[in-house]
Amino acid sequence: MIQRIAVLTSGGDAPGMNGAIRSVVRCAVSKGWTTFGVRNGYQGLIDGLFEPMGTREVGGILQRGGTVLGSARCEEFKTFEGREQAIRSLNRRGVDALVVIGGNGSQAGSFALSEMGFPVVGIASTIDNDLYGSDVTLGVDTALNIALEAIDRLKVTASSHQRAFIVEVMGRNCGYIALMSGLAGGAEAITLPEIDTDIEVLADTLRLAYEHGKSHAIIVAAEGAKYNAAALTEYFKTNRDRHGFSVRSTILGHVQRGGEPTAADRVLGSKFGLGAIEAIDRGEFGVLVGIQNNQITTTPFSEVIGKSKPLDEDLLRLARILD
Ligand code: F6P
16 A cells, blocks of 8 residues: 655656646545655655655746756666666655656656556656657747747847847757757748758748748757758858858757746646556556556556657648748
């Protein structure tokens, strides 16, 4: 019978993690369970940094970005010895199950831990939206809206100067944020890790836009694309005659991770928290809680880890028609 659980956040923080922590804790309280919050992700698990969390401890955090538990990328946990030490820490506290809120790398850690026999449930949370087993991940809606706000602002100043702006967005090897923010921001071109960009065609698009008297052009570049901001800047520097605009470049970087969670991410985090507690209550471990076709789902880690989520072909087609 479950009596004690622990929750941690791992990897890059994502807006909405606090909503998920709050939900895990309060849903656990509703079952009469005790929850420990683990500080600084897997590192805290190894170091034994546990603290009891009840209803009051998670008050006032729903609207805050980041994670109140702290997060880390932990090399030690990637070793068998590191994970053994983590399991010892969990057993010392009498923890029956662990909830891991994080993205791809973090859930690979969850998988490894559950393969060693510890009961783990993951919550799909990363701004990259690259986790198989969830249509959207916790944090991506906020990150996307931050990117969109930046694009809208850059468009204003671009129009005043008849400039082209390259806007590089995060997402690691996944083009989701770039595709969605490019589409929503009316970008003239989008470069993605998953799709080859014909740089000559992209330059022609800009040239045409310039010749038609457009006052601005926006190129959204995914950080993981071959033509990211640096590569595009380099190309335009050496091929000045290929486009008319004066070009500037902005890398949004971690700005996208720091925002207060949107309503969608607050609700999603809350739903994911409940999904994790219900999975534990059912005795269903070694699974990732996600959302598919608008339903909260669980998918075995074995089906999630190592798979990449394909880009939405319809969105891609639409972006090409509209640019
Ligand atoms: O995985 C989230 C993410 O923000 C990626 O989009 C980005 O490539 C990476 O983390 C940055 O990592 P760090 O925060 O360790 O610099």
